[in-house]
Amino acid sequence: MPFSTIIMGMATSILSLQDFLSRDSNGLSHSTFSCPYCGKTHQVPIGEMRVGYLVEEIPHALERILQHPPRKAQILFDRAIEEVILEQVTRPLRQNGLNLSLLPAGEKGVLLDSETELGNRLALAVDDEAEILIGAGSGVICDLTKWVATRTQRPFLILGTAPSMNAFTSITATMTENDVKTSVLLNPADAVFLDVNIMVNAPMSMIHAGVGDLAARSICNADWKLSHFIRGGYFCPLPYEMTTENERQVHASARGIAHRETQAISFLGEAILKSGLSMTILNGETSPSSGAEHVISHFWDLLTHTRHLPKNLHGTQVGVGTIIMLAFYEYMRKIDPGKIDPRQVIRRRPPVEDLLRENQARYGKAAPIFNEVVKTKYLTDDALADRIRWVQNHWEQLWNAVTPYAPSLESIREPLHQAGMPMSLSAVHRSKEDAMEALIKGPQYRSRYTLLDLAWELGLFPEAAEAVLDLAGVLE
Numbered sequence: 479m480p481f482s483t484i485i486m487g488m489a490t491s492i493l494s495l496q497d498f499l500s501r502d503s504n505g506l507s508h509s510t511f512s513c514p515y516c517g518k519t520h521q522v523p524i525g526e527m528r529v530g531y532l533v534e535e536i537p538h539a540l541e542r543i544l545q546h547p548p549r550k551a552q553i554l555f556d557r558a559i560e561e562v563i564l565e566q567v568t569r570p571l572r573q574n575g576l577n578l579s580l581l582p583a584g585e586k587g588v589l590l591d592s593e594t595e596l597g598n599r600l601a602l603a604v605d606d607e608a609e610i611l612i613g614a615g616s617g618v619i620c621d622l623t624k625w626v627a628t629r630t631q632r633p634f635l636i637l638g639t640a641p642s643m644n645a646f647t648s649i650t651a652t653m654t655e656n657d658v659k660t661s662v663l664l665n666p667a668d669a670v671f672l673d674v675n676i677m678v679n680a681p682m683s684m685i686h687a688g689v690g691d692l693a694a695r696s697i698c699n700a701d702w703k704l705s706h707f708i709r710g711g712y713f714c715p716l717p718y719e720m721t722t723e724n725e726r727q728v729h730a731s732a733r734g735i736a737h738r739e740t741q742a743i744s745f746l747g748e749a750i751l752k753s754g755l756s757m758t759i760l761n762g763e764t765s766p767s768s769g770a771e772h773v774i775s776h777f778w779d780l781l782t783h784t785r786h787l788p789k790n791l792h793g794t795q796v797g798v799g800t801i802i803m804l805a806f807y808e809y810m811r812k813i814d815p816g817k818i819d820p821r822q823v824i825r826r827r828p829p830v831e832d833l834l835r836e837n838q839a840r841y842g843k844a845a846p847i848f849n850e851v852v853k854t855k856y857l858t859d860d861a862l863a864d865r866i867r868w869v870q871n872h873w874e875q876l877w878n879a880v881t882p883y884a885p886s887l888e889s890i891r892e893p894l895h896q897a898g899m900p901m902s903l904s905a906v907h908r909s910k911e912d913a914m915e916a917l918i919k920g921p922q923y924r925s926r927y928t929l930l931d932l933a934w935e936l937g938l939f940p941e942a943a944e945a946v947l948d949l950a951g952v953l954e
């Protein structure tokens with residue numbers, strides 16, 4: 479233990495920024511940090527976090543959590559990967575003497591969703607004798623395990639089987655109710671293990687999804703800073719800084735990821751743990767890992783329900799969304815704000831009643847969500863004129879604030895390309911029209927303020943949407 483730490487009850491207090499930034503995810507376990515940037519105390523309420531050969535370690539980890547040898551544990555998993563779980567997880571665990579019951583979810587060949595109804599059914603099926611839960615899987619199983627463990631008040635260990643998303647170490651879960659995904663605050667994991675042995679053999683599409691979900695970090699903090707600059711509110715650069723080295727490692731080993739090299743997949747795993755923590759230290763606030771690229775992805779998810787478009791992995795969509803948003807920042811940097819006439823923008827924009835009617839016609843059951851957002855985001859004529867003039871007068875300051883969080887498109891596209899990432903709309907089964915609609919309508923679906931909202935306020939749509947998709951190179 480470094481001398482600069484003090485043990486306070488269960489939590490370690492980290493005293494210097496340098497110490498905080500030099501730690502890996504496990505070094506931040508059960509820690510608190512009084513932030514020199516924002517003045518808040520950031521907390522990591524999560525137990526052990528490790529990447530490695532870990533299945534055999536699980537019984538010891540359970541014992542550390544329970545503070546006695548586990549009498550019985552129960553493992554939650556997706557039947558879609560039943561063979562992998564039985565062969566690589568439950569068999570070695572039972573051979574090690576762990577008393578383990580099974581809690582399978584879903585069925586083979588069907589993409590599992592983290593629906594609250596399913597979560598509640600699983601919670602009712604939890605073995606009374608099981609003292610602790612193990613959630614073995616990736617995104618959906620992770621969300622469901624958090625839900626079930628919170629409802630049944632059980633401690634839990636997450637065993638990640640694919641590096642496909644960054645929520646293993648977050649304290650929220652994305653749950654679906656009536657076709658709508660919402661973020662729910664749940665109990666933090668008592669341990670998160672990412673097993674390299676299993677992860678190197680995960681489907682490449684899931685590995686790519688993880689790279690895509692992490693790519694968001696490269697541009698979404700610009701949205702957060704932009705929102706802070708224009709509308710005020712909270713911003714802290716610590717989440718971005720704490721993941722800088724991880725992003726560098728993942729990009730530097732991009733080719734190794736494409737070849738499933740153990741070291742590269744381990745870097746990806748650690749980056750995923752840290753990325754989740756960057757949200758956890760803000761009590762689950764997702765801004766450091768989620769901006770307009772996630773708005774685009776969430777909008778495309780909605781189209782799977784309203785127009786029955788094919789489902790994609792979350793991170794794959796986010797990766798494409800990230801490329802589009804990197805291009806959008808480059809596009810916006812080059813416009814001449816002096817050419818925008820506020821009176822003309824106000825004359826050209828549709829009245830709020832038209833937007834509400836249009837959303838009703840387009841999105842049916844989901845229309846109320848859109849319209850609630852529209853009502854809060856739609857500025858009065860005077861407020862919009864003020865907003866445009868203010869942005870025109872602060873244009874250079876705005877870019878000075880945002881640019882540290884907005885790297886060039888090429889600097890991110892190149893490593894993603896080396897990793898073999900799909901980066902076109904066709905790879906996520908979306909048309910140019912679906913992408914334009916996501917850019918223009920997505921901001922009416924999500925309350926988060928991003929560059930897409932600014933573009934709308936400045937009257938740049940639909941022309942900007944078309945130009946940005948071109949610039950992003952996602953149309954081929």
Ligand SMILES: [Zn+2]
Pocket residue numbers: 513514515516517518520714715716
């Ligand atoms: Zn802070």
Ligand SMILES: [Zn+2]
Pocket residue numbers: 643644691768772792796
């Ligand atoms: Zn994500």
